[in-house]
Amino acid sequence: MIIDAHHHLWQPERGYAWLDEPGLEAIRRPFTPGDLTAELNVNGIDATVLVEGGRCHPDEAADLLAWAADTPPIAGVVAWIDIAAPDVAGTVRRYRGLRGGERLVGLRAQVQGEPDPDYLDRADVRRGLAEVAAAGLVFDLVVRADHLPSAARAAGALPQLRFVLDHLGKPRIDDGPAGLDRWRDGFTALAANDNVACKLSGMVTEAGPRWTPEDLAPFVAVALDAFGPDRLMFGSDWPVCLLASDYGGVRRALELALPSLMAAELDAIYAGTATRIYGLADRLGRLR
Incomplete structure (x- = not known):
């Protein structure tokens, strides 16, 4: 089984x-469950986790959960x-009451847009995280x-x-060794917390227009050393990845960037970690 997390x-x-924003023409169009299903079928993906897309409005949850209810491969x-809002718990209750609410497995805030690098230290943010x-x-x-x-x-x-780091924390892969050095210490400090997992996702769009799997490999190696296969998971970041690669290209790039691993380790990265962290086992059982 392969899960796109x-x-x-x-x-x-x-x-x-x-x-x-300029340069996003390739993804400035609707992407529907039908589009997704076509990509999954072509690329041999069994199940997925659908993630909010930067709309930053609670109404988006209704769309995502309804699509999940109608699209069997969307397992979560x-x-x-708004993680700093005073009633995170109330928002969760409302989401769970929506059609498809049983497929809610996680929450995300657009912390990448916060100018303060210490945003996650704020008392209101910590309170919201505790409610999650x-x-x-x-x-x-x-x-x-x-x-x-x-x-x-925070972790x-x-x-x-349970925290999941998206896109390895967005290192500047296009800066090569300098980007690796600026990112590595913070990344490994986060990985030292056992309650954190990490997605091997979003790398191609951080790697510049003429990226190769060899450009990704040093960052993947650090991630593998810091987290181990049991806390890593594959993610396509489709359709954002279309700015740099098609879906199949992202999957092939990770396969080439990973070192030689045992079958059980690959199973963890491509399905086991996501299943455990997001609690997908019951939903996946219905797909079989």
Whole structure:
């Protein structure tokens, strides 16, 4: 089994203002469950986790959860949350009451857009994270590399919360060894917390227009050493990946960037970690 632990669906006219930025023409269009299913069938993907797409509005959750309810391969949804809001628990209850609410497995805030690198140290943010933990959900970290130290502190302060780092914390892969050096210490500090997992996702769009799997390999090696296969998971970041590669190209790039691993280790990266961290076993059983 192969699980894509990170992809998006959206309808731009429903509030995805970030898609108006220059250079995003390739993804400035609707991406539907039908589009997703076609990609999964071509690329041999069995199940997925659908992640909020930067709309930053609670109404998006209704769309994502309804799509999950109607699309069997979507085994889980990570919805958007204002993590600093005073009633995170109330928002979770509302999401769970929506059609498809049983497929809510995690929450995410657009921390990467916060200028303060210590944003995750704020008392209101920590309170919101504690409410996510109490709800039994995962919190996805979409952060810049300079947020990683505060993410490490948050993970250490909240051992009861399962965190998943998206896109390796967005290292500047296009800067080569310099980008690796600026990112590595914060990344390994976060990985030292056992309640954190990491997605091998989003790398091709951080690697520049003429990337190769060899450019990704040093970053993958650090991730493998820091987290181990049992805390790593594959994610396509489709359709954002289309800015740099098609779906199949992303999957092949990871296969080439990974060192030689045993079958059980590959099984963890491509399915086992996502199944365990997001609690997907029951949903996956229905696909068989």
